[in-house]
Structures are given as structure tokens and as C-alpha cells.
Amino acid sequence: MAIPGASDKLDAATFEQILEMDEDEEEREFSKSIVYDFFGQAESTFDKMDSSVKDLKTLSELGHFLKGSSATLGLTKVKDSCEKIQHYGQKKDETGTKDITEEEGLEKLKTTIEQAKTEFHDVEKVLKKFYNDEA
Amino acid sequence: MSSFKARLSNARSKLLRRTSATSTTARSIASSGGSDRAFQPSSLRKSISLSKLPAVTAADVSDDQLDQRLSKSDVIGHAGHRRLQRAEIEGSLTSTDRQSTSRETTTTGTSPQHPPTAPQAVRSVCPAVTLEEPTPIPLPVDPADLTQLAPVDSPSSEAAPALDSSTLSSRASSQPTPPGSDRRQSSVTTPNVRHITKLLDPDTAPPSATATDYFTAPPTSNAAMQHRKIWVKRPNASATLVQICEDDMVDDVRGMILKKYANSLGRTFDSPDITLRICPRDGTAKSADRLLDPEEDMCRTLDTYYPGGQTVNDALLIDVPQRRTPKPSPRVPVYYAHHDESRPLETATEYFPPMAVVSPSPAALTVIPHESRMPPAHPPHSIAVLQTGQLPPLPSPGGGTRRAPHGRPKYPRHITTSPTTLTNVAGSAASIRPASSRPRHDSTASDTKHPATGNAPIPTPPIPPETIARQNSTPPTPRVASPRPDKVRKKPRKAVEPTSLQIGPLDGSVPPINVLIVEDNVINLRVLGAFMQRLKVRWQRAMNGKEAVTKWRAGGFHLVLMDIQLPIMNGLEATKEIRRLERVNNIGVFTSGSHEASKTLPGEDGQLGNQIAEDDKLGDKNLFKSPVIIVALTASSLQSDRHEALAAGCNDFLTKPVSFVWLERKVKEWGCMQALIDFDGWRKWKDFATKNDASSDTASKLSTSYSSIAPRSGKAGSGHSPTLTASAANGVADANAAANAATVKAKDEGPVVVVPRNKRRSVGIVPPPALVEEDSVSTPELGS
Known part of the structure; x- marks a missing residue:
């Protein structure tokens, strides 16, 4: 299942195991609903992030939350960014090993959240195209 | 065509064994069993069977010719079908004729055709030929065959007209009348003609039998033609004969084999499970073996491989798939024997039978733990010891498989x-x-x-x-x-x-x-x-x-x-x-x-x-x-x-x-x-x-x-x-x-007999000093 333009944004193996659960390869009902649910979830999560800019803990949780679902779908880039958000929110560096200051964290969060959004929108386009094509 | 040859040769071999030569041969040639050809030099008569006469394209029979034949009460083998030739015995006539005629109608298309018969021939060879007119199915005829055919046949007919008079082909050749030559068309191809001719020669030998044969032969010869026995055997076993039909496919043979091996194979296998291998006689190498396809024609294959007929040494090999069904562990009986008395019987027993026998050998213990896949391998041992009061002599059965150790061990x-x-x-x-x-x-x-x-x-x-x-x-x-x-x-x-x-x-x-x-x-x-x-x-x-x-x-x-x-x-x-x-x-x-x-x-x-x-x-x-x-x-x-x-x-x-x-x-x-x-x-x-x-x-x-x-x-x-x-x-x-503590405790409270067992259980590896007596079970400790 080649997904055009998804090579670096999408972990093929992970996404494929979702696709495999589709009963109908034409309709792709299941995976499509999952993916579109994820779009909604990501949007709302980003909104929440935007509205809690100063709340490191919340941001970290939101990052973790989105990390989980993006990982499940194999959206690697989004997942990585979300993991960073999670770490920064815990006042750790991006690998979660070293402590950073709150200011540093907030600073990095700002850029990382934006980056995550961009990556999300990129992969969203790819996926939407994929599903439109499929349908 | 090869099938035709095979059948011919087969039929011929039968013919040689039989005295009822003529009719058998004729029948054999026509696998469909369309007609019999009886040979009656003296009391033959022409019968009429007109129903199928007209409209054979293969032979250019003119209306005149037909009329002529009809007037002579001939039944004419219009398509030149040799099998259709028949010498009728007086009185047997019409019904038989019609039967055979109608039968032939259905089979002519596939049957080899023999050189055409000229009405003149019928007349001239008069002693006793009845020609039946079979199907008007158009058959491709190669005129060239006819010309070849005539010379081949003529000698025999001329040399022994009395004997061979039933052979229309010979008559045809011996009668040079224009209509006859006209009708020499045949759908029989050259090779077939040769076979037929060959087969016909022996016919001439035992003419005497034919008269009676006409009535008796058909059923027998029919059976002989359709059935055949072939040798089969299982690898390294002795061969046996299986009866099959001439046109059986390998698939049918498998079914017959299952009937034959009703016990050893029939109970566990279906015929599609079986494969048959054929080994060429000369083939020494294993690779020469060949698996037979289910849709292969059995007899044809055999005849191809074993031109002289299959002998017992040529028996087909029967292969069956390995059984996959798990068989009960050999340990199970042992287990029961051992422990029936020593431990309470439970319905569950059968589900974990090997466990009691599992041996908690130190070796097993040291080895297994290091296997990351099966860490919990020993628990069962200790349990087994606990419950049975015995150290099983055998290494863990579970050791062989990856699953067994952690699947069964612990809990069950x-x-x-x-x-x-x-x-x-x-x-x-x-x-x-x-x-x-x-x-x-x-x-x-x-x-x-x-x-x-x-x-x-x-x-x-x-x-x-x-x-x-x-x-x-x-x-x-x-x-x-x-x-x-x-x-x-x-x-x-x-x-x-x-x-x-x-x-x-x-x-x-x-x-x-x-x-x-x-x-x-x-x-x-x-x-x-x-x-x-x-x-x-x-x-x-x-x-x-x-x-x-x-x-x-x-x-x-x-x-x-x-x-x-x-x-x-x-x-x-x-x-x-x-x-x-x-x-x-x-x-x-x-x-x-x-x-x-x-x-x-x-x-x-x-x-x-x-x-x-x-x-x-x-x-x-x-x-x-x-x-x-x-x-x-x-x-x-x-x-x-x-x-x-x-x-x-x-x-x-x-x-x-x-x-x-x-x-x-x-x-x-x-x-x-x-x-x-x-x-x-x-x-x-x-x-x-x-x-x-x-x-x-x-x-x-x-x-x-x-x-x-x-x-x-x-x-x-x-x-x-x-x-x-x-x-x-x-x-x-x-x-x-x-x-130890348990021992102490037990002493305080009552009988201690149980302790060793307990110890074994908790230690897992420690061999029991002695087997615990089963009556320890009944120790009155319940009150404590």
C-alpha cells in the first residue's frame, strides 16, 4: 500500500496494519473513520494547546495524548513532535533526559507546537488525498 | 489416438486369451461396445435395419445404392464402421439389430471407422453378413486412407474369404465395383487401420466359437473390456490388485484403492489425500518416479509405461500424507498408572497429563531459566512432585516445545x-x-x-x-x-x-x-x-x-x-x-x-x-x-x-x-x-x-x-x-x-507426614527424601 508522498511522514508498517483492518479495500470504512477522527482529535488538541500556552503540565499531557494516537496511526513526525511537547512540558529537554528551565520550556514549546501543527497538516493532506483517491 | 492404440492392444491381449475371438475383438475395438461381429459362414442372412440409413456424409452413398442394399435386405454399415458389421444368426434379428443400431448411434462419433462397405461387397461375400447402418454422424474422412486401406485388407479377405467374410473392409476391397470404391472412405486414420487389421488377423483363427459367442460373449466381453486390474502397493509393502475400469482416471483409481485398503487407509484418508506414483521400469533413479495427476487416464498411462502390461513389480506406489493429528502423549498412560491412586482424580487430569511426570531435574532447572522464552518452566515440576509425591523419572515433556513451558506449567x-x-x-x-x-x-x-x-x-x-x-x-x-x-x-x-x-x-x-x-x-x-x-x-x-x-x-x-x-x-x-x-x-x-x-x-x-x-x-x-x-x-x-x-x-x-x-x-x-x-x-x-x-x-x-x-x-x-x-x-x-517451619508447625498441630511433600513443592527442585505416604492425606489435621 503505497501512500503517495507519505514516506517520511508516515510509518508504513503501522499505518498498514490499520488499513488491514478494513474489510473493504475500496471503502476503507474503518481506517478512514479512524484517520478522520484523528484529524478532529488533533485539531481540538492543538486548540487546547493554544489556549493553555502557559500551562506546562497541561501541555505535556496534551502532547502525550496526541502522541499516543499519532503513534498508533504511524504518523511519525507528529508523534515525535508531540513527544517533545510532552518533555518540554515536563521541563525536560527533547529527549526527556535533562532538565530545562520553565522559560526554556515555554520557548521551545511554542516552536514545537507550531512545528507539530505544520507536520500534522502535511500528513493530513497526504491522508486526505489517499482517502479521496481510494474512495 | 494413443488411447485408441492402447485399447486396441489391450483388447487384443484379451482376445488372445479368449476363444470367443471374433466378437470379443470387435467389441474391444469399439470401446463403446457398439456392436458385435459374429461370424457365421453358413447360416447368415441379411437383415434389414433401415432406420439410420440415409445421410452419411462420410460415404457417398447414392440413393441407388441404398435402394439396392435395401432390396437385398441388407443392413449396411454405412459409415464403413467395421464394428458395425455383424453376422447375424437367423432368428436373432430385428430386436437385436435395433438395439445395437441405436447404441451405435450414440457412439459412432468417437469410434474408429473402418473402410467403407460397398453394397456389392455385401452381396458377393454373401455368406452371412449383416450390415448395420449406424449413426449418420458425419465423420471426417481422408480419402487417402481409403486407398491405403484397400491393399492392406484385400489379401486377407481374398486368402480366406470364408473366414474373413465378416470383415467388410476385405469385402470392400475384394469388390472393385465403382460404388464400392466410392464408399471406401473412412474416418479411420491410417495408424488405426493398421491396428485394426492386425487385430483382425487373429479373428480368423477361432471362427468356430463365434456362433455361440454371439449370445454369450457380449456381456462377458463387455465386462472384460471395462474392467482391468492394476497392481498397486504401499511403499515397502506387498502389491495388490485393484480392479478399475478401462477408462478410469487416476482419481477413480484412488477411490478403488481406498476400498481395497479400507482399514489402513480408508479410515483415515479420503481419496484426494492419496497420491500415486508410477515408476518406469527402466528408471532406476528416484527422480524417475512420477506423481500421477488425478485426471490422467489410468490405463493409458500404464500402457505407456509398461508396454507389455503391468506386472507385480510395476505396482503403483501409494503415498499418503503424514498425519498431522496430534496423538496423545505417550506419557499419558504412564501418568495415570502412576498417579491414579496417589492423587485425587479430577476431570481436569486429562488436560494436563504430562505435568505429573515432568521431572524437576536440576539440569532442566538450570537450563530453562536462561531461556528467556520459557522462564517458568519448572513450576510444573515442583507441583508435580507435590501432588504425586514422586519425582518423575523423565525430563520435562514441555521442554521440546516453546509453548508448553509457559502455557501449561504454572497454573493448570x-x-x-x-x-x-x-x-x-x-x-x-x-x-x-x-x-x-x-x-x-x-x-x-x-x-x-x-x-x-x-x-x-x-x-x-x-x-x-x-x-x-x-x-x-x-x-x-x-x-x-x-x-x-x-x-x-x-x-x-x-x-x-x-x-x-x-x-x-x-x-x-x-x-x-x-x-x-x-x-x-x-x-x-x-x-x-x-x-x-x-x-x-x-x-x-x-x-x-x-x-x-x-x-x-x-x-x-x-x-x-x-x-x-x-x-x-x-x-x-x-x-x-x-x-x-x-x-x-x-x-x-x-x-x-x-x-x-x-x-x-x-x-x-x-x-x-x-x-x-x-x-x-x-x-x-x-x-x-x-x-x-x-x-x-x-x-x-x-x-x-x-x-x-x-x-x-x-x-x-x-x-x-x-x-x-x-x-x-x-x-x-x-x-x-x-x-x-x-x-x-x-x-x-x-x-x-x-x-x-x-x-x-x-x-x-x-x-x-x-x-x-x-x-x-x-x-x-x-x-x-x-x-x-x-x-x-x-x-x-x-x-x-x-x-522446616511447616514441619514444626505440623508437629504441634498433628501429623507431620505431609511435610516432605510440602517442602518439595516450595523448593521445587529438591528431590523428596521419601515418597509421601498417601495415607497422610487422611491425617486428622482438619480440626487444626
Whole structure:
């Protein structure tokens, strides 16, 4: 299942195991609903992030939350960014090993959240195209 | 064409064996058995059979010719079909003719054709030929054949007109009349003609038989033609003859073989299972063997391979597939023989037969622990020793397969037999304690971890060494034991199970377990849930740790997929809470009425002696047969997180994103194990599976099986319980210490006989000093 333009944004193996659960390869009902649910979830999560800019803990949780679902779908880039958000929110560096200051964290969060959004929108386009094509 | 040759030669060989030559030959040539040719030099007469006369394109028969023939009351083999020639005996006529004519009508198309007959020929050779007019089916005729044909045939006919007069071809050639030459067309191709001619020669030899043969021969020759015997044999066995029909395909032959080998093959194989191999005579190399295709023509193939006929040495080889059906373990009988008396019989026995025989050899113990895949390999040994009072002489049967060790080892025994051992004794619940405390010495695992220890984690790919070490030193067996089912419990359970069973999968791939998915992310939940659905596993969801604990407390779950980072209460906390509740409720401990047991204990084990807070009490214990398996879903791949999860009481972990392959594996592994623990449930499920059509039947059957188990287990339990009580009573962590203490304790309270057994059990590896007498079972310790 080649997904055009998804090579670096999408972990093929992970996404494929979702696709495999589709009963109908034409309709792709299941995976499509999952993916579109994820779009909604990501949007709302980003909104929440935007509205809690100063709340490191919340941001970290939101990052973790989105990390989980993006990982499940194999959206690697989004997942990585979300993991960073999670770490920064815990006042750790991006690998979660070293402590950073709150200011540093907030600073990095700002850029990382934006980056995550961009990556999300990129992969969203790819996926939407994929599903439109499929349908 | 080759088939034609084959048939010809075949027919010819028969012909040679028979005296009824003429008609047999004729029949043989025409595989369809269309006509007979009898030879009656003197009293032949021409009969009329006009129905099929007109319209054969193959022969240019003019109306005049037809008329001519008709006037002579001839039945004319219009298509020049030699088989159609027939010398009729007076009086036999019309009906026979019509029959054969009509028969021929259907077969002419496929039958070899012989040179045409000229009406003149009929007349001239007059002695006795009846020509029948068969089908007007147009047949392709190569005029060239005719010209070739005539010279071939003519000599014989001219040399022995009397003998060969029945042969129309010869007549045709001997009659040079224009119409005759006209009709020399034939659909018989040159090679066939040659065969036919060849066959015809012998015909001339035994003319005398023909008269009677006409009537008698048809049936016999018919049978002879259609049936044939071929040699077959199984490899390295003697050959046998199988009767087949001439035109049978290899597939038909297989069916016949099964009839022949009704016992050795017919009972276990269907004919498509069988393959036939043919070995060419000259072929010495193995590779020369060839598998026969089912649709091959058997006789043709044989004739090709064995031109002179198949001999016994040429027998076809019958190959059958290897049986895949698992056969009962050879150990089983031994097991029964050994232990029938030494341990209580339970219905469950047959399910884990090898376990009692498993030998806890030191070697096995040292080896197995290092195998990450099968850490819990020894528990069974110790259990076996405990229960049988014997050290089995054989190495573990499970050692050979990867699954066996962790699939069967731990629990099964406990559930089924151990409970028995424990029943009625006050301290039975406590018996677990020593064992559980032992692990602490050897591992860094915290106390909270112990319940999990009992479940002997199936290693995930990256398994922490710690786990293995722990298992080495501590056979988790005692822990693992699921609460023993007693009568009281079973009944309520019965009511519960059937409903859930109906949902369970009946395909046997995944056991009928109940999974709780704890996951706060809807997306993940949906994906996991869909996958569970696909595995046909029942599942419920919980969105946070607290909900997970609540749902778990409702009971009935075998497996929890626990996300670690959760709102409100995280996965680790939830796990710890579940383990705590299991502990205080003695889930997974040998118990029946564990509460009473622990209360009546003289407080040696403070923990157990404590009253369980009302809040912590679990509901229907039947729903908590064993500690639930908790598989942590960790988003991070950090080893430390895994250790943390294991420390909290998780049995296993999977990294997110969850690989479905791994998930399925885990569900199956743990699920199978839990199904074994919940043996009654499993039985019910199995019963249900077999009877799922009639649910009412199922219920009654279940109750029957209960009653059959319960009494025995209860009885046995009373016998064995003292041991366990004794060991339970003391909180010594070290196994030996525990055993010693148990001895002491037992001395105080009554007969001590049981102690060695107990010791063996807890130590696992230590060979018993002596076999425990079975009458120890009946020691009056129950009162203590």
C-alpha cells in the first residue's frame, strides 16, 4: 500500500496494519473513520494547546495524548513532535533526559507546537488525498 | 489416438486369451461396445435395419445404392464402421439389430471407422453378413486412407474369404465395383487401420466359437473390456490388485484403492489425500518416479509405461500424507498408572497429563531459566512432585516445545488439583505466603510485585533480566495458583458463564477471554477494540485508571491492556491497586473461603490475618479465579519504564504503537494461560462450543460436569490440606525454612507426614527424601 508522498511522514508498517483492518479495500470504512477522527482529535488538541500556552503540565499531557494516537496511526513526525511537547512540558529537554528551565520550556514549546501543527497538516493532506483517491 | 492404440492392444491381449475371438475383438475395438461381429459362414442372412440409413456424409452413398442394399435386405454399415458389421444368426434379428443400431448411434462419433462397405461387397461375400447402418454422424474422412486401406485388407479377405467374410473392409476391397470404391472412405486414420487389421488377423483363427459367442460373449466381453486390474502397493509393502475400469482416471483409481485398503487407509484418508506414483521400469533413479495427476487416464498411462502390461513389480506406489493429528502423549498412560491412586482424580487430569511426570531435574532447572522464552518452566515440576509425591523419572515433556513451558506449567495444575489439596483447611490461603515471600530474597522486586510474580510473565521481546532472575530463584507456582473452584463457587459461576460463553469465539484460535482495554485516547481505543473484535475476543474499555479498577472489580477479566499514562489514576497506580486488592482478597491463592482460613489462622502471617476492609472486598470470587494479567502499553521504549511497570505488578508490556502481531501473540499466550487457569470456564466454553446450538443442553451438561468434579475435589482437598496449612502458617521466606517451619508447625498441630511433600513443592527442585505416604492425606489435621 503505497501512500503517495507519505514516506517520511508516515510509518508504513503501522499505518498498514490499520488499513488491514478494513474489510473493504475500496471503502476503507474503518481506517478512514479512524484517520478522520484523528484529524478532529488533533485539531481540538492543538486548540487546547493554544489556549493553555502557559500551562506546562497541561501541555505535556496534551502532547502525550496526541502522541499516543499519532503513534498508533504511524504518523511519525507528529508523534515525535508531540513527544517533545510532552518533555518540554515536563521541563525536560527533547529527549526527556535533562532538565530545562520553565522559560526554556515555554520557548521551545511554542516552536514545537507550531512545528507539530505544520507536520500534522502535511500528513493530513497526504491522508486526505489517499482517502479521496481510494474512495 | 494413443488411447485408441492402447485399447486396441489391450483388447487384443484379451482376445488372445479368449476363444470367443471374433466378437470379443470387435467389441474391444469399439470401446463403446457398439456392436458385435459374429461370424457365421453358413447360416447368415441379411437383415434389414433401415432406420439410420440415409445421410452419411462420410460415404457417398447414392440413393441407388441404398435402394439396392435395401432390396437385398441388407443392413449396411454405412459409415464403413467395421464394428458395425455383424453376422447375424437367423432368428436373432430385428430386436437385436435395433438395439445395437441405436447404441451405435450414440457412439459412432468417437469410434474408429473402418473402410467403407460397398453394397456389392455385401452381396458377393454373401455368406452371412449383416450390415448395420449406424449413426449418420458425419465423420471426417481422408480419402487417402481409403486407398491405403484397400491393399492392406484385400489379401486377407481374398486368402480366406470364408473366414474373413465378416470383415467388410476385405469385402470392400475384394469388390472393385465403382460404388464400392466410392464408399471406401473412412474416418479411420491410417495408424488405426493398421491396428485394426492386425487385430483382425487373429479373428480368423477361432471362427468356430463365434456362433455361440454371439449370445454369450457380449456381456462377458463387455465386462472384460471395462474392467482391468492394476497392481498397486504401499511403499515397502506387498502389491495388490485393484480392479478399475478401462477408462478410469487416476482419481477413480484412488477411490478403488481406498476400498481395497479400507482399514489402513480408508479410515483415515479420503481419496484426494492419496497420491500415486508410477515408476518406469527402466528408471532406476528416484527422480524417475512420477506423481500421477488425478485426471490422467489410468490405463493409458500404464500402457505407456509398461508396454507389455503391468506386472507385480510395476505396482503403483501409494503415498499418503503424514498425519498431522496430534496423538496423545505417550506419557499419558504412564501418568495415570502412576498417579491414579496417589492423587485425587479430577476431570481436569486429562488436560494436563504430562505435568505429573515432568521431572524437576536440576539440569532442566538450570537450563530453562536462561531461556528467556520459557522462564517458568519448572513450576510444573515442583507441583508435580507435590501432588504425586514422586519425582518423575523423565525430563520435562514441555521442554521440546516453546509453548508448553509457559502455557501449561504454572497454573493448570493448581487450579484443578491443588485446590483439592487445600480445601477445608483453615490456613489454606496462607499456604501461599511462604512462597510469595521467597522471591523477595532474590529480586529487587517490591512487595507489590509479588502477585505478578506468580503469573510468571511471558517475556516481551525486551524482557528485563530481573524478571528472569526472579523466576530462577523462585518458582512462582504457589502464587500462580488460582483460587480453587469448589462446589459453592462453581454454581454461581455457571450462571455467569454461559452468557459470556456465547459471545466467545468458537473457532478455537483465541481462547474465550475477557479483555479490559484501558486507554484514554479514543483513537487508540477504537483501534485496539477493533483488533480485539477481529480476534473475536470480548473486551471492555476504561478511559482512566480509576475506571479500570472499577471495571476490574466487577470481575471476569482475564487480561488488561493498560496504558500507563492515564488521567486521574495512571496505569501504574491502577495496576498497583488491582494487585493490592487481589492480595487482600487472596486472589490467585489456594483458597476456598480464604477469608475464613486466614482469619482462623493463628496470626502468624499478619497480612493474612487482617480483616479485609469492607471497601476492598471483592464481589463474587468466582469471577476472580486468578490474578488478572496486566499488559502495560508504554508509549516510551525506555527500559526504565518497563521495569517500573513490572514493579507495579504488570506481567508484560507492549510498546506503542502496538504491533498487532505482538498484540495478538500476547492475547493468545496470556489468554490461553488464563483459559487454563479458568479451567472450568474453559470446559464450559468447550462444551458450549460443541453444543452451541442448544443452549439448554449446554447448561445441563455443565452442571453434570460440575457434579462430577466437585465431590472428588472436595474429598481430596480435605486430605491434602494439612500440608498446605502448615506451610501457609509460617511466613518464612526461604523455601527450606518454610518447609522446616511447616514441619514444626505440623508437629504441634498433628501429623507431620505431609511435610516432605510440602517442602518439595516450595523448593521445587529438591528431590523428596521419601515418597509421601498417601495415607497422610487422611491425617486428622482438619480440626487444626
